[in-house]
Amino acid sequence: MDTNLDPIMSLRNDHETVRGVLNNLGGYLKKIDGSSADSLRRNLINQLHEITDFIDRDLEIHFKKEEEALFPVLGNYIGMETGPIHVMLIEHKHSRELSNDFKAAISNYQNSGDYEIITSIGNSFISLLSEHIDKEDNILFNMADMHLSAAEKGSIMEKMRAVR
Ligand SMILES: [Fe+2]
Numbered sequence: 001m002d003t004n005l006d007p008i009m010s011l012r013n014d015h016e017t018v019r020g021v022l023n024n025l026g027g028y029l030k031k032i033d034g035s036s037a038d039s040l041r042r043n044l045i046n047q048l049h050e051i052t053d054f055i056d057r058d059l060e061i062h063f064k065k066e067e068e069a070l071f072p073v074l075g076n077y078i079g080m081e082t083g084p085i086h087v088m089l090i091e092h093k094h095s096r097e098l099s100n101d102f103k104a105a106i107s108n109y110q111n112s113g114d115y116e117i118i119t120s121i122g123n124s125f126i127s128l129l130s131e132h133i134d135k136e137d138n139i140l141f142n143m144a145d146m147h148l149s150a151a152e153k154g155s156i157m158e159k160m161r162a163v164r
């Protein structure tokens, strides 16, 4: 099955895009920390909007695909109140909180000049999300491939297509 038909392959594919963005973000944060000139640092911080836009739009859609389409069906097999899906939901919540803190730190920078809070929250976000997608790729999605029937995958894919 290709990524247009298999929901698990499609979600794994999203993860590759997320990894690329996190890699970019890490590069920006290093430059922001290492910059000796305030004007250069301000330029770099202004460019973070590209990344926060991705987080607000694309990552949010990815989370919703998992929360609204995959987790309820997979939950019939492995439960949702405890176990891996429960942990993934907590991590989505934590990621949304960190991304709100990150955006707040960026907009406060104009007044406070505090860039260290931006790089510190940004690095926490990178760690959280990298570990999160590793767990999904290596554990949760393997469970999904083991349990879900072709018909279930088909209806998950349909629901995922409707997520906006
Ligand atoms: Fe997730």
Ligand SMILES: [Fe+2]
Pocket (backbone or CB within 6 Å): 011, 015, 062, 066, 133, 136
């Ligand atoms: Fe994911």
